[in-house]
């Protein structure tokens with residue numbers, strides 16, 4: 001999935017859960033929603049942190065270690081103590097990313113290092129496809145509408 005789709009979907013999830021967001025929450029949620037793709041040098045964070053991204057890709061495959069339960073727990077456990085008010089939003093960003101990537105043909109290695117790919121649909125969504133953009137547009141539109149409605 002595209003980074004924008006992950007951000008839009010994470011924001012939609014926050015609306016569904018009726019979470020009030022400050023601008024800093026939105027920025028943090030957006031960053032955590034794209035963090036798992038740091039294992040891809042062409043991703044938004046991969047471009048910014050290219051040496052780290054290449055190093056990760058040397059040791060794992062895309063949608064491998066950084067798309068796993070171990071990665072999520074490895075991020076959330078220290079965050080629970082460092083930023084206790086933010087760790088649930090970080091969890092939402094990370095888990096919404098993993099959910100969307102399970103819709104792709106490749107799926108994710110959620111139980112990494114066990115090489116078992118999880119895919120949840122028979123009609124997978126390719127990155128950059130019309131379906132990918134559709135998810136981005138619908139998620140963003142519902143998020144914006146819900147924020148206007150809430151005030």
Ligand SMILES: [Zn+2]
Pocket residue numbers: 001036037063067097101
């Ligand atoms: Zn991903």
